[in-house]
Amino acid sequence: MRILSHYFVARYLGLFATVLVSAFLILATVELVLNFDDLSTFGSASATAGSSAALNASFGDIARSLWIRLASYYLADVIPIASFLAVFITFAWAGRAMELVSIQSGGIRLPRIILPVLVTAIILSCATAILHESLILRTQHTWSAQEESDRRQPDFGREAFWYHRGRTITNITFADAQTRTLYGVEIFERGETGTIARVIRAEQAAIAVDGVWHLTNASIWVFDPDDPAASPEHEQNASIVLDLDARGSSVLLQADPALLPLRDLADYLAADPDMTPSSLRQLKSRFHERLTSPLLVLIFAWLALPFALRVDHRGRFGPPAAAAVATLSTFYLLQSAGTTLAHRELIPIGLTPWLTISMVLLGSAVALRTQRL
Numbered sequence: 001m002r003i004l005s006h007y008f009v010a011r012y013l014g015l016f017a018t019v020l021v022s023a024f025l026i027l028a029t030v031e032l033v034l035n036f037d038d039l040s041t042f043g044s045a046s047a048t049a050g051s052s053a054a055l056n057a058s059f060g061d062i063a064r065s066l067w068i069r070l071a072s073y074y075l076a077d078v079i080p081i082a083s084f085l086a087v088f089i090t091f092a093w094a095g096r097a098m099e100l101v102s103i104q105s106g107g108i109r110l111p112r113i114i115l116p117v118l119v120t121a122i123i124l125s126c127a128t129a130i131l132h133e134s135l136i137l138r139t140q141h142t143w144s145a146q147e148e149s150d151r152r153q154p155d156f157g158r159e160a161f162w163y164h165r166g167r168t169i170t171n172i173t174f175a176d177a178q179t180r181t182l183y184g185v186e187i188f189e190r191g192e193t194g195t196i197a198r199v200i201r202a203e204q205a206a207i208a209v210d211g212v213w214h215l216t217n218a219s220i221w222v223f224d225p226d227d228p229a230a231s232p233e234h235e236q237n238a239s240i241v242l243d244l245d246a247r248g249s250s251v252l253l254q255a256d257p258a259l260l261p262l263r264d265l266a267d268y269l270a271a272d273p274d275m276t277p278s279s280l281r282q283l284k285s286r287f288h289e290r291l292t293s294p295l296l297v298l299i300f301a302w303l304a305l306p307f308a309l310r311v312d313h314r315g316r317f318g319p320p321a322a323a324a325v326a327t328l329s330t331f332y333l334l335q336s337a338g339t340t341l342a343h344r345e346l347i348p349i350g351l352t353p354w355l356t357i358s359m360v361l362l363g364s365a366v367a368l369r370t371q372r373l
Contacts, residue, residue, distance in 0.1 A: 004103065005116040008090060012117050015086035016124070023078045027070055039065045072139040079128050080296035081328075083121055087301045088324060090117065091308035092317060100309070114305065121301035129294035133261055140259055167191070180207040185215065187242070191225040198222050199232075200240065213242040258286050265290075281349050285342055288350035292357060303327065303360050306367035331356055 031039065039062050091114075094100050103113060173184025182205040191197040202218035218240055222233040260268060265287055307324035311317055338352025 004108070004113060008094070008113055009116050009120050011093075012086050012090045012120060015089050016082050019082040019085045020078060023082065024070055024074075027074050027078075028066055031066060031069055035069070039069065068139045068143050071136060072143045075136055075139075076128075076132060076293055079124075079131075080293075080300045083124065083297045084300035084304045084324075084328065087117065087121070087304040088308045088321070091305065092311040092320065095309060095311040096314075096317075110309075118298065118301060121298045125294050125297040128297050132290065132294055137259065137261065180209075181205070182207065182213075193225055195225050195228065196223055197225055200242075211243070215240045215242070258283060262287070262290060278343070281343050281345070284349045285339055285352075288353045289339075292353040295357060299357050299360050300328075302364050303331075306364055306371065309368075309371055331360060334359075 040058070091100070100110065100113075104110065167190040169188040169190075171184075171186040171188075172182050175182050183203065185200075185202045185205045187198075187200040188196055189198040189200075199221040200215065200218055202215040204215075206214045208214065216239050218238045220235045220238050220240070222235075224230045224232075258265075265283075269284060269287060304324060307320040307327070310320040334356050335352055338347065338355065341347045342349045342352055
């Protein structure tokens with residue numbers, strides 16, 4: 001019995017790794033074809049044309065940027081699909097080769113073979129959760145930071161994060177929550193009449209634990225509110241200390257709270273952040289999606305079972321595979337529709353991920369029950 005369990009678990013893990021690697025090779029090829037320019041300029045490559053060493057360095061930079069792109073954009077979605085395909089092929093192939101019939105003929109019930117595979121899927125789900133909060137989150141930070149690094153020189157036309165509180169308007173290009181550093185900072189302070197009284201621009205600002213901003217090499221313009229036509233007083237390479245509380249204690253997090261670790265994101269949402277309703281709904285929706293995403297490794301393994309067990313010695317993979325793909329597509333369609341409805345306040349935020357998972361669990365359980373396992 002133990003040997004059989006090891007046999008199916010090993011097959012599942014082998015297929016899981018094969019599907020994962022194959023998917024990444026396909027995605028890497030697509031990314032290189034469609035986004036080669038972005039990948040080749042990613043990072044701080046300083047290779048010089050005509051040099052073999054420089055050429056190797058350039059390939060290394062592209063490989064690194066490609067890995068960051070794949071891990072940040074695709075890894076979280078590919079892992080559950082790999083689990084789904086691995087379970088489907090594992091048991092569909094066993095059905096076609098008459099292995100399942102032989103096992104049942106020997107007096108062993110199929111649940112005793114399936115359970116070790118599901119336990120392995122649970123372990124992979126836990127590993128995926130750790131991966132989400134470490135590797136995937138770091139690569140998302142890295143990719144986002146690099147995208148913003150080319151736009152740190154202030155200009156009023158760029159896309160950036162804006163925060164308005166009282167008489168102060170703050171513009172932040174990017175925030176690194178781990179180092180508590182803001183990049184591309186612009187601060188506009190208005191006078192009593194609403195006109196701009198002072199403008200502060202700095203490449204970066206360090207945030208102390210007590211909430212104080214420390215800006216170095218800043219440029220400061222001071223305007224005369226009584227004479228708008230007068231030239232402003234200009235000071236360069238200035239060091240200035242500002243009280244963060246005057247600009248809202250959550251500015252650092254609001255720059256990109258979706259990239260916070262789950263625990264910090266939960267604390268942030270529990271603190272009732274001062275955000276527009278639409279932004280808050282999107283952030284809460286993202287929180288529940290990240291919370292349920294690792295569970296999909298197990299959920300998709302469970303979903304694949306009823307379809308895989310329909311394959312018998314005749315080896316007809318087509319109908320069960322088509323039904324499995326259709327069901328998986330329906331799952332993602334329902335998730336997308338539910339997210340849209342939640343953003344429009346037609347259904348509660350966070351309901352969709354949990355509801356779709358519950359539907360999969362129940363539907364697969366009913367389908368397996370009808371097959372009398």
